[in-house]
Amino acid sequence: MDGWRVSDEQLEGWLVSLLDGTRRVVAPVAEDGLTLFREVTSADEIRLATRHPRTRLPAKETLLPATEVLFSYRLEAGGVALEVPPQPSDQVVIGLRPCDAAGTARLDEVLLADSHYADRRRRTALVTVACTSAGPACFCTAVGGSPGGTEAADLQVVPLQGSWLVRPLTDQGTTLVAGSAEGWPEASDEDWMAAEGQRRAVEATITTEPIPSEWVRGLAERFDAPAWQALAERCLGCGLCAYVCPSCACFDISDAGGALCGSRCRTWDSCGFRQFTVHAGGYNPRPSHLARHRQRVLHKFAWFPLEHGALMCVGCGRCVELCPAGIDIRQSVVRVMSG
């Protein structure tokens, strides 16, 4: 038995059951004309179906907040007192697209080394929704993903012909539906075949050519390619690409406060910023947009895959869609390889 085929009412009943107050529930909601991940308190806020636009930002904040307090400090007589924030509560993130869940798997490769992230990650379940259409900038199939992909998902929901296939993929996923699934009708082999057909149909609409695996080494060898210059010329160094990326994991650590009391914070950072690498003495190993754009592309398509196997890009297309200078990371890869 792989899973169940449930109606809108049954699915909603399950979502309501998750909102029983024992965990934090984060899901796509409509806000100011956008779809965004937010903590929800009622099931009717949740925009699960993929007929709603993809969320403007990935769900990265649920695991790596844009700013978080690592600990606070307070000067006391004869010393300093440190205080760590309370342990995170259990949470379930519902409605991630397969690309965003894959982005979480990339974050895990980098960030599970610290207990602060690992604690939160262990208490987080991911529920993905298979895509029933691809957006204009989507290119997951070019980077090893799929509109029906299940990487990092604890439970997958597939919208199918007016109903929903629900498939647990991990013990955590099984636990999430444990109370609700009694009485749900099992999905048939035909249902899963229909889901496969739907996946293939969506894949066929994604036109970006897959990035060949040998390009990982090829890019690493093209560090000095002349093409980098023209590719980087348009970059404004705004860092937006990293801020909308589900797999970018780089962060800064800084103190907010004074000598008497304050907090040490972790905040998102971007290799596109000049400050990212500048030494205290002023020397900067990556002083130009060229050097920084090259680092961004090579980290995602060469250095990270050389170490971890997978590309550090999941093809969500947000950076392509939102870059104010119109930079398309796919084109950067192709032009360096063909230049």
Next chain:
Amino acid sequence: MNDFLPQLMRVAEARQETADVRTLRLEPVEPDRELRWRAGQFGLFSVFGAGECALTIANPPTRGGGLECTFRRVGRVTDGLDRVSAGEVVGFRGPYGNSFPVEDWLGRDLVFVGGGIGMAAVAAPLRLVLDRREDFGEVVVLNGARTAADLVFAGEADAWRRRGVRVVRTVDPGGERPGWDGEVGLIPDVFERLALPPDGRMVVVCGPPVMLGSMLRALDRLGYSPERVVTTLENRMKCGFGECGHCNVGPFVVCRDGPVISAAQLRRLPPDL
């Protein structure tokens, strides 16, 4: 548990090395917390309110009495470290990174080359070698700075000489003071004038990027095998254990795979440093 939580350290001693270089000796506030490190490892030192910065641990683990950092006052955190007094509390995370392959040097002739505040990175392995002097062959120290007043650890030179070390000091042209009896010239040029035969000799060289580049080229020209030349990379770092992305040079993550690196390894990295 939180890997970003620093260990609280009390400043046991503060020493002014030059006008803008200072050494702090730190001891754990909780005395039962044992500190272990290897020569070449670094830590994230913090002043609460100013932040953290990565500094090499300047003393070897062989001497006891806490750990030392020697730093130049050059940014917000080092400015904060420059102001703390003995008895005050600062933060320390670490030790992180790899260390100098001291056991590979047994019985060999050694050269330690430090340019400016680079001497702080040379200090731990040099002092370790001094503490085990009979395990190694000839030891030469080449310490250079812009001016005679900027030479770091100049006051220790006599003690090094008493341990049978040849100490050569050099300053940039114009950096001499009246009665200066050291060399005048850039470190690579002075090193070349020393005419030390490469035969099996190990070279440790640390310093600012420009000096390091010209010194590595000089060593190559003089026939030193890149396998026997080691340095440390001093990239900007935030986490110290391979996560934050700041110190990456191609596939090499300096805080995790370094900071100690041979000239041979360095050659295989992209020129992104």
